[in-house]
Amino acid sequence: MDNPLNLHQNLRTPLCDLLGCDHPILLAGMGGVARSELVAAIANAGGYGILGMVREPPELIAQEIDAVRAQTSRAFAVNLIPAATDPTLLDAELAMCFAKQVPALCFFWHPVAAAIKRAKTAGCLVLHQVGSLAAALEAEAAGADVLIVQGVEAGGHVHGTAAALILVEQVARACNLPIAASGGFATGASLIAARALGAQAIHCGTAFLATEESFAHADHKARVLTACAEDTVYTDVFALNWPPHAPVRVIRNSVTDSLGHRLLGHHPDHLPREIIAHEGDRPLPRFSTDSPLRITTGNLEAMPNYAGESASLITTLPSAATRIAEILAEAQIALARLTGAQP
Template sequence: MPHTLHTSICDLLGCRYPILQSGMGGVARSELAAAVSEAGAFGCLGMVRETPAKILEQIDEVRARTDKPFGVNLIPAATDPELFNAELDACLSAGVETLVYFWDIVPDAIKRAKDHGCRVVHQVGHVDAAVQAEAAGADAIIAQGVEAGGHVHGSVSSLVLLPQIVDAVSIPVLGSGGFASGRSLVAAMSLGAQGIQCGTRFLATDESFAHDIHKQRVIEAAATDTLHTDAFAINWPPHSPVRVIKNEVTERFVERPFGYLPEDFEREPIAEEEGRPVYLLSTDSPLKSMTGDLEKLALFAGQVSGLIHSTEPAAKVVQRIVDEALVALNELANRIPR
């Protein structure tokens, strides 16, 4: 492996390249996580609010596909405590070595994982949260900029947030939000990051469990075609902003993207997944297992969608990022007078 791309996050997580795949709930299942890890990056299962049985099944499937390290993404603050405890128990009983948490810092969730010898990587959107996560025992921080797709916890761009968090903590930091290429990996490293996390780029891969409708919309979208809004709130705590691709549903939110969903909002089923109703303005995104009016669901995607023009195998995405990063580093070296 080229020395220039080996960072401390590679040593911590056991991966070859400093590229993490975001644990996108529903989308990041065993096929995607395994493909990313097998390619030398770090795959992650998105198991938010899944049953313990489902989590154990997915862990077994990843291990059947690859012997490379991978993680599991859970969200303590956005999951019923009883379910979260059962999810965590399942991960720990299965010997998961890395857990990736997101949203508000829950020190007990970090402590429980650490007490069982598990590494914890915590994604945050604020400097204060990064400091709190480190104090609670986290091993690494993912600094998520407002450009990111899906749930977005902050309001500052990656370019500004990343170096602030790097300066505020002593543990490795990864950049997330706007990163999908080798050039962006080099940019993140120049800001002090030890690597990057990519979500939208891996959503539009062959192995992703996202529905083809969702993948196609990502491919077609420009950077200006996304909306930052808290309208898609069913299943999550109130006022939890997301970034989605604009559709006919979001037209009513363009002028007023925040504070729309009233507490007495009447749920309207517009799709279904194996007998489970999927509601308008829920945080469910279109998956391969769903049927119905999928175009009206939350089409999660970051502004980096403007750089994505086709679906392809996850391994090809990883290799392109690595190759581009090495070219970018070489070009930078050649520009510096000796």
């Protein structure tokens, strides 16, 4: 009899086959953080990498796509945000992705039917991250192939207000597309929980931000390792460079502490533009949505250090491949607890 805990038999899903990966573990396309080094490492370890190219110039997108392909032959996606990108820039970003023949695009925020249709016409697989049942149904109707369902526990920009425990199952009941669960999923136990809710994979940001290959600043990574769920806050004060009403989850800092209970209700047009850091030659104002990267200098503490509530479970800084191996091993233990077998 086959071992009931065989990971390849029990964890591989049809979504893995669709995406071209071995394990149902997706890298969130974190802007700035999910660069080519991390995407390639995830892909080579059997996961699915998503390149975070939010509002980046087409030249950088081309450079990063080429860098991924120089390090891996595995499939990957490019993450863009049509609803929060200038139409002219979005047009150029999409054109570059199509010219580079990327196999898949991942979109986020409000579904933009025209962008989904354009990607499908170009032959791309379309993943769409959503934060509500309404957005999931909208993305499905517009032609998306995969839904990434994000709970409010997630780090970075958060599109909805429902917990993943409810939202993932709700979307799974109502939609016919394969689902990856996002927001609080960072371990093998959470992978098994996601499968129980109806998801075919987990979509991880915080777990992979805290890896060697992540392009996040070392200070950001260190903050994740010492943070617990209660240290994260949901706020819209980091609003510059994004449309209004776009809350994020970050690790609390001097900026959020100064707000007290006034964490929400901040409009980008009403915030000052005081420069506190630089990303290379690019100045970064206080309240910007830019998180500290390897090349960032300045007041890193006052910048948004994105992390989900799953930071409570992230205490080491391994390679991306080791993180994936740990998740798979933990899943084996979780399955053993459920079946009464020995891992």
